[in-house]
Amino acid sequence: MSETSATIIGAAGGIGASVTTELVRQGLFDVLHLVDVRTNVLEADRIDLRESAVVAGGVPPRITVHDPHSARELDRPSDLVICAATLGERPGRSRSSFAATNWELLESLAEPIRHAAGESGMVLVITNPIDAMAARLARAVGMRDRIIGYSLNDSTRLRLAVADELGVTPDRVHAEALGVHGEELVPAFSRVRVDGEPVELAPEQRVRVVEAMDGWWERWHALNSGRSSTRSTAAGVAASVTAMRQGRTLPMSVATDGIDYLPDDAFVGYPTSFAGGRAAPDTEVDLAGAERAELSAAAESVRRLADSLG
Numbered sequence: 001m002s003e004t005s006a007t008i009i010g011a012a013g014g015i016g017a018s019v020t021t022e023l024v025r026q027g028l029f030d031v032l033h034l035v036d037v038r039t040n041v042l043e044a045d046r047i048d049l050r051e052s053a054v055v056a057g058g059v060p061p062r063i064t065v066h067d068p069h070s071a072r073e074l075d076r077p078s079d080l081v082i083c084a085a086t087l088g089e090r091p092g093r094s095r096s097s098f099a100a101t102n103w104e105l106l107e108s109l110a111e112p113i114r115h116a117a118g119e120s121g122m123v124l125v126i127t128n129p130i131d132a133m134a135a136r137l138a139r140a141v142g143m144r145d146r147i148i149g150y151s152l153n154d155s156t157r158l159r160l161a162v163a164d165e166l167g168v169t170p171d172r173v174h175a176e177a178l179g180v181h182g183e184e185l186v187p188a189f190s191r192v193r194v195d196g197e198p199v200e201l202a203p204e205q206r207v208r209v210v211e212a213m214d215g216w217w218e219r220w221h222a223l224n225s226g227r228s229s230t231r232s233t234a235a236g237v238a239a240s241v242t243a244m245r246q247g248r249t250l251p252m253s254v255a256t257d258g259i260d261y262l263p264d265d266a267f268v269g270y271p272t273s274f275a276g277g278r279a280a281p282d283t284e285v286d287l288a289g290a291e292r293a294e295l296s297a298a299a300e301s302v303r304r305l306a307d308s309l310g
């Protein structure tokens with residue numbers, strides 16, 4: 001079997017380092033290419049990661065370290081390119097307020113990303129605001145069906161909120177939060193399942209669940225921890241890698257092409273199929289009319305934000 005490899009851009013940051021640690025812990029790739037402007041941090045991490053794999057009883061992956069410029073010279077493309085690079089995000093500000101600065105950064109990284117993904121690699125955008133960043137990146141490098149935005153944390157939070165409301169453990173709950181990552185969420189109440197069976201939440205229960213979801217960012221930033229959600233994101237990225245390999249469907253931000261009630265040229269959180277190594281909205285999914293309308297408005301917002309980025 002050929003070697004599996006991933007490139008992590010922004011690998012020295014909170015999210016990049018946590019994701020890398022989880023990929024090593026779960027032994028998901030044979031080769032990891034770590035990319036950041038802070039290569040000294042990556043060199044230290046390389047030593048630590050290799051030792052951690054040995055302590056855990058596994059075989060360390062081959063780890064290479066690059067600055068963004070030398071990443072253009074990677075000799076073989078990766079199966080997965082993860083982008084978690086950012087500059088100067090201010091705590092407490094909305095995700096969309098980072099759009100201009102982060103797009104300027106991602107635009108400068110577009111060529112290394114395209115090169116690292118080659119002809120068949122997937123690109124997972126974690127940098128916020130993910131939907132607009134994915135939309136702009138797809139306009140810059142093409143490969144729309146290989147770019148996805150990482151929004152799984154929204155669905156995790158919805159599962160927790162539904163579980164709390166129904167008094168069950170979250171492992172029994174299937175729930176998908178669609179729409180704009182974090183800011184214009186569309187909880188797909190029509191698709192909530194407990195133990196695989198459809199469950200209808202009463203209107204007042206839905207209100208409480210929506211309040212729990214909408215208030216997450218404020219509650220998190222009020223703690224002033226200086227951290228982003230490194231553990232859940234790392235666990236979610238590792239779970240996404242496994243789901244992609246198995247060709248399963250996951251709620252992620254995906255190109256809206258093929259969904260007739262959504263605008264073209266946008267990205268939005270939607271049940272995403274990974275069959276055949278490509279990301280596409282799952283056309284079997286049938287949402288309630290109100291959910292479709294909210295999703296359409298969310299996708300319009302993403303398209304407008306992406307258009308505004310020059």
Ligand SMILES: NC(=O)c1ccc[n+]([C@@H]2O[C@H](COP(=O)([O-])OP(=O)(O)OC[C@H]3O[C@@H](n4cnc5c(N)ncnc54)[C@H](O)[C@@H]3O)[C@@H](O)[C@H]2O)c1
Nearest residue numbers: 010012013014015036037068084085086126127128150228
């Ligand atoms: N999608 C999600 O669910 C989710 C969850 C948490 C955080 N995020 C987002 O992930 C991003 C990263 O967050 P973080 O907490 O790790 O930030 P961070 O500041 O800790 O890390 C960012 C890293 O990017 C690196 N970087 C800057 N310029 C670079 C360049 N030109 N090339 C390569 N690397 C470069 C920095 O050196 C730094 O190591 C943010 O946009 C954050 O909002 C998304």
